Amino acid sequence: MLLQMNNITKSYGNVTANSNVAFSLRKGEIHALVGENGAGKTTLMRILYGMENPTSGEIRLEGKPVSFSSPEDAISHKIGMVHQHFMLFPTFTIAENIVIGREPSSGIGFDRKAAAAVTEQLGRQFGMPVDPWKKVGECSLGLQQRVEILKVLHQGAEIIILDEPTGVLTPLEVKELLIAIKGLATQGKSFILISHKLQEIMEVADRITVLRDGKVTGTVEAKDTDAEKLSRLMVGRDLVHMSRNEIPAGKPVLEAAGITIAGSKTKPLLDGVSLHVDEGEIVGIAGISGNGQSELIQAISGLMKVDTGSVKLLGQDITGEQVKAIRERGLAHIPEDRYQWGVAKDATVAENGLMGHADRHQRYGVLRGSGIRRMVGEWVSRFGIKTGSLSTKAQYLSGGNLQKLIVARELAQNTPFLIAAEPTRGVDVGAMEIIHGELLKKRDAGGAILLISSELTEILKLSDRILVMFEGRIVGELNADNATEEHISLLMAGGKAVG
Amino acid sequence: MDHLFDVSLFASTLRLVTPILLAALGGAICARVGLFNVGLEGLILIGAFSAIVGNHFTGDVFASIIFAILCSVLFSMLFGYMSIHLRANVIVVGIALNFLALGLTTFSLRAIFDVKGAYYNKDMVGLPKWDIPVIKDIPWLGDVISGHSPLVYLSILLVIALHLFLFKTVTGFRLLAAGENPTAAKSLGIKVTRIQYGAVLMCGVLCGLAGSQLSLGNVTMFTEGMTSGRGFIALVATMLGQSNPIGVAASSLLFGFMDALSIRLQGFALPTHFTMMLPYVVTIAAMLFFKDKGYMQEARKANESSR
Numbered sequence: 001m002l003l004q005m006n007n008i009t010k011s012y013g014n015v016t017a018n019s020n021v022a023f024s025l026r027k028g029e030i031h032a033l034v035g036e037n038g039a040g041k042t043t044l045m046r047i048l049y050g051m052e053n054p055t056s057g058e059i060r061l062e063g064k065p066v067s068f069s070s071p072e073d074a075i076s077h078k079i080g081m082v083h084q085h086f087m088l089f090p091t092f093t094i095a096e097n098i099v100i101g102r103e104p105s106s107g108i109g110f111d112r113k114a115a116a117a118v119t120e121q122l123g124r125q126f127g128m129p130v131d132p133w134k135k136v137g138e139c140s141l142g143l144q145q146r147v148e149i150l151k152v153l154h155q156g157a158e159i160i161i162l163d164e165p166t167g168v169l170t171p172l173e174v175k176e177l178l179i180a181i182k183g184l185a186t187q188g189k190s191f192i193l194i195s196h197k198l199q200e201i202m203e204v205a206d207r208i209t210v211l212r213d214g215k216v217t218g219t220v221e222a223k224d225t226d227a228e229k230l231s232r233l234m235v236g237r238d239l240v241h242m243s244r245n246e247i248p249a250g251k252p253v254l255e256a257a258g259i260t261i262a263g264s265k266t267k268p269l270l271d272g273v274s275l276h277v278d279e280g281e282i283v284g285i286a287g288i289s290g291n292g293q294s295e296l297i298q299a300i301s302g303l304m305k306v307d308t309g310s311v312k313l314l315g316q317d318i319t320g321e322q323v324k325a326i327r328e329r330g331l332a333h334i335p336e337d338r339y340q341w342g343v344a345k346d347a348t349v350a351e352n353g354l355m356g357h358a359d360r361h362q363r364y365g366v367l368r369g370s371g372i373r374r375m376v377g378e379w380v381s382r383f384g385i386k387t388g389s390l391s392t393k394a395q396y397l398s399g400g401n402l403q404k405l406i407v408a409r410e411l412a413q414n415t416p417f418l419i420a421a422e423p424t425r426g427v428d429v430g431a432m433e434i435i436h437g438e439l440l441k442k443r444d445a446g447g448a449i450l451l452i453s454s455e456l457t458e459i460l461k462l463s464d465r466i467l468v469m470f471e472g473r474i475v476g477e478l479n480a481d482n483a484t485e486e487h488i489s490l491l492m493a494g495g496k497a498v499g
Numbered sequence: 500m501d502h503l504f505d506v507s508l509f510a511s512t513l514r515l516v517t518p519i520l521l522a523a524l525g526g527a528i529c530a531r532v533g534l535f536n537v538g539l540e541g542l543i544l545i546g547a548f549s550a551i552v553g554n555h556f557t558g559d560v561f562a563s564i565i566f567a568i569l570c571s572v573l574f575s576m577l578f579g580y581m582s583i584h585l586r587a588n589v590i591v592v593g594i595a596l597n598f599l600a601l602g603l604t605t606f607s608l609r610a611i612f613d614v615k616g617a618y619y620n621k622d623m624v625g626l627p628k629w630d631i632p633v634i635k636d637i638p639w640l641g642d643v644i645s646g647h648s649p650l651v652y653l654s655i656l657l658v659i660a661l662h663l664f665l666f667k668t669v670t671g672f673r674l675l676a677a678g679e680n681p682t683a684a685k686s687l688g689i690k691v692t693r694i695q696y697g698a699v700l701m702c703g704v705l706c707g708l709a710g711s712q713l714s715l716g717n718v719t720m721f722t723e724g725m726t727s728g729r730g731f732i733a734l735v736a737t738m739l740g741q742s743n744p745i746g747v748a749a750s751s752l753l754f755g756f757m758d759a760l761s762i763r764l765q766g767f768a769l770p771t772h773f774t775m776m777l778p779y780v781v782t783i784a785a786m787l788f789f790k791d792k793g794y795m796q797e798a799r800k801a802n803e804s805s806r
Contacts, residue, residue: 072688087683089676100676101687103669110669 001063002027002190003048003159008057010043017043018054019214025159030181030191032201032222035211035234036428037400038386041194044211045161048192049081050074080152081161084399086144090137094130095119098151122150127183142173149180153189160184161192166200167426170288170454171489178204196400196428198227199457210234235430245444250279252315253330253417253448259299259309269295271472272309277417277448282439284451284463286488292472293452294336297421300450301333302326313417327356332413334406336421336452338399342406345395349387350376352394353409379408383434400427407435411442418442421452436462456485470494508763509643514717515762516755517651518543518726521709522733523751524654524661525702527742531665532678532691532698537593538578539706540730541600546571546710548604551721552611554623563715564650568707574600575703576696583695597730605723617722625719626650626712648716650708655748657705662744674698709733728779735782750785757781 003025010018018040025031033041046052048059050068058065061077068074071081088097095115104114116132123129128146136147145165152160162181166174181191181204195201201208202222209219210233217233254277263269270292277283287293298304300311302323310319318326327333335341343352353376354361361371373390380387383404387397394402407423420439424432439462443449453459459466466483468476468491476491522539529536536542549570553563578596582589612618626648635645665671677684677694684691713729714721732754740746761777 070688071686075688081686083686087680087686089679089683091679092676096672100672100684101689103672105669108668108670110667110672 001025002029002061004060005044005048006058006060008044008047008059009055010040010047010052011055016214018047021057021211021214021216022219023209023216025190025192026206027158027190028185028188029206030185030193030204032193032195032205032208033211034195034198034201034208034230036430037398039211039234039428040214041211042163043214045081045163045192045194048074049079049161075155075157078156078158079161080155080157080159082145082148082152082163082165084163084167086148088136088144088147090135092136093132094134094136094139094147095132097136097147098122098132098154100151102155118154119150122154126150126153126180126187128180140173141168142170142176145169145173145177146180149184153184157189159190159192161194163194164196164426165193166195166197170290171456171492172288174200196426198230198429201230202227212236231429234428235433247280247444250281250446252276252278253313254300254450255312256300257310257312259296259311260307261295261299261304262307263295267471269472270299273469273472273474274309275450275467275474277450279416279448280443280446281464282443282449282451282462284453284459284466285469286453286456286459286466287469287492289454291469291492293421293469295472296469297333297336297419297450297452301331301419327413327415330415331417331419332356332410332415333419334410334421334423336425338402338406338425343394343402346393348391348393349380349385349397349405350390352405353379353390356409356413375412379405379412383408384431399425400431403427404431404435407438411438416446416448418447418449419452420449422454423451424453424455424458456488459488460485468492506639506642508759510646511762512752512756512759513643513651514647515758516751517648517654517716518709518713519729519733519736519754519758520654520748520751521650521657521705521712522730523736523740523747524657524744525705525709526734526737527740527744527747528661528674528698528705529702530678530737530742531675532695533681534579534582534695534699535589535593536578536699536702537590537734538575538596538600538730539593539702539733540726540728541593541597542571542575542578542703542706543710543713543730543733544597544600544604544724544726545574546707547714547725548607548710548721549707550711550714551618551623552607554715554719555612555620558622558624560624560626560715564708564711567711568704571707571710572700572703575699575706579696579699583692583699601724604721608721608723617720619720623719624715626716648712650712650716653708654712658744658748665744732778732782735785739785753785754778754781 001024005021005023008018008021009016021044023044033044035041043052047054050070050073053069059067066077068077095112098119099115104111104118119130119132128150130143130146130150136144139147149160165177169177178200185191193201193205205222207219207221208225208230210217210230212234257274259270259273260268261270273296275283285293295304299306302318302321306319310317312318313326313329313331316329318329339345350372354372357375358367361368376390379385385401385404387401403426410418423439424435427435439449451459451462460483464480466478466480466488467474468488470492471494478487522543526536526539546567550563550567553566554560557563574596578592581587581592608614608618628646629649629652631645635641665675673689674694677689677691681691713725736747736750736754739750740748757778761774764774765771
């Protein structure tokens with residue numbers, strides 16, 4: 001065994017994040033670590049990377065016991081980590097980002113040409129070519145990820161920890177990443193892959209360790225298991241298979257006609273987009289991110305000005321109205337980027353929950369605390385939001401738990417129309433099940449939902465109708481019953497629909 | 500107008516620009532590690548006062564400059580300790596230090612010299628004037644460039660040195676990294692706190708030099724609050740120059756020129772208080788050009804998120 005972690009226990013006060021966890025890694029292996037939000041995956045990896053000290057337990061590298069008190073220790077033992085939130089310097093070039101910490105130098109001078117040469121050589125060696133002189137801030141997220149991986153390779157890593165590597169990538173970039181990981185594994189590098197996405201894990205992993213509530217619930221060979229068995233290990237019970245009830249579509253709730261936003265580029269951001277969402281209907285919008293979905297959401301919700309075209313909500317024209325006015329007419333919005341649009345990081349859980357509900361919880365302009373705490377507290381228990389208390393600052397919640405809070409808040413608006421953009425980004429299967437269930441419940445009760453997601457499985461599972469966006473236009477409309485993943489993928493890539 | 504833009508105007512520009520430039524370079528280093536140092540004004544004031552104190556007790560110019568640097572560094576370490584170690588808000592700490600410096604120098608002026616308002620002693624030695632060989636014989640140019648205090652020339656060398664340090668050395672590169680994304684820098688084993696303290700220390704040295712030039716170079720005296728906003732002008736020069744040594748030098752030169760011009764205009768029967776507004780009017784105008792330029796905000800944001 002290359003790496004063994006035995007009986008690892010980590011407690012914070014009286015909370016146990018890891019309890020007697022055993023984990024091992026062979027050379028050249030891709031070992032996936034899965035579990036729900038807060039199951040202790042990240043804690044375990046932080047211990048391995050020297051960012052936390054275990055309360056008890058031991059780590060052995062090639063049989064020899066080791067202990068790391070800082071990431072530098074881990075790095076010097078050839079362990080590298082690619083963090084979920086990239087640790088990059090956007091104004092620096094790719095080469096600078098890769099060599100930082102071990103820069104090639106002549107005397108005290110930083111030899112940037114040598115750095116570029118090293119970077120090119122590294123890219124060639126591992127089959128991940130990059131332009132060393134390009135600024136990282138100008139790179140796509142997929143390319144930034146590649147830079148992160150090259151950086152840990154440059155540090156000499158033999159064991160590479162990837163924390164939720166595919167969360168921010170487009171489907172194509174995910175595919176490229178998985179191929180790159182497999183390629184590196186055949187060259188003898190070993191990977192620990194933390195992920196929620198069972199499909200990706202089944203595609204790439206050799207072995208899988210499942211954590212639940214800080215304990216290992218199973219370590220299995222990938223070939224002996226399937227996504228269903230894994231989710232049972234993760235959640236501790238069978239997942240309910242949801243099915244959509246067929247209900248007749250009602251009156252149109254949202255009607256958008258010919259929305260165009262020119263933008264500053266040569267191609268318009270939105271090019272004559274027309275769509276309608278009816279009562280008791282979920283309309284899914286599929287597409288590779290950056291093809292106009294964000295602009296469409298912002299145009300409908302009033303966050304962005306429309307150049308031509310009109311938006312109607314419940315038969316009334318809302319084009320160009322204030323965001324607040326539109327929301328009051330009956331629109332709720334689960335935004336795609338929870339940190340930018342969804343929460344205030346420095347505000348508490350209760351305060352974040354109150355956003356948009358403040359009018360109902362005030363008297364003479366003074367907020368009434370008990371009602372607020374009851375409302376938010378009920379969401380916390382219903383959605384299983386893991387938080388210290390209602391006064392915990394939002395920034396201390398994990399991404400998945402924040403997402404649950406936002407979903408709960410927007411669903412509680414009880415509006416006839418809901419925009420759900422990436423509603424399950426970064427949440428685990430258990431929470432996903434709850435959120436999907438709630439969305440379907442809203443639909444069955446006659447709500448109209450516009451679902452935007454880069455996860456095709458999510459689109460296919462929930463939508464009644466599917467629209468595909470490409471370069472600011474809607475390039476195809478499919479019925480849920482006859483839509484296939486292949487067909488949608490083809491449309492998403494700009495291909496023509498056949499038949 | 501011939502009288503207005505003559506040799507002595509440009510010569511005095513060079514002299515007046517030095518304190519601003521030195522302090523602005525200090526501010527630039529701090530800004531580069533994500534600490535926006537509003538306390539420059541106070542640091543220069545401490546430097547100016549302690550240069551006079553050193554001069555009074557030792558009678559030696561070199562010793563007084565060293566003493567001024569020591570005192571400014573001590574004061575800047577206070578800024579560093581509170582904003583880096585205790586994680587206090589940098590703006591609040593900076594403003595507090597400005598007022599502390601003002602009170603402390605005024606109080607010490609009375610305690611040490613037993614005078615109010617200003618201290619002047621004809622026995623005190625000012626900074627020497629250096630004549631640059633060859634250049635001093637060039638007509639016009641020689642009169643402008645030659646015959647200044649060593650600190651004037653040092654400040655120009657420091658611009659180049661700082662530029663090379665930041666953009667050509669490994670240590671400089673790491674300093675930039677620590678400012679741009681402290682969390683990422685820490686994850687790579689870069690000692691962010693140590694770099695931040697180093698930057699604050701450098702800033703203290705530079706402000707000590709700036710203060711010495713102010714009280715020993717331009718005149719040989721100390722008056723209460725004699726910095727009169729130069730620290731804030733330096734701050735603007737830092738921002739306008741986007742914390743880039745060359746840019747900082749260029750914008751400092753602009754403000755120094757305005758300073759010299761305002762003094763010169765007083766000789767043209769314009770009301771003193773009116774001409775004294777000139778540098779500040781230009782400061783405000785300059786701010787219009789500084790429209791939230793990217794990296795400073797990035798640095799501040801990154802700094803906040805790491806806290």
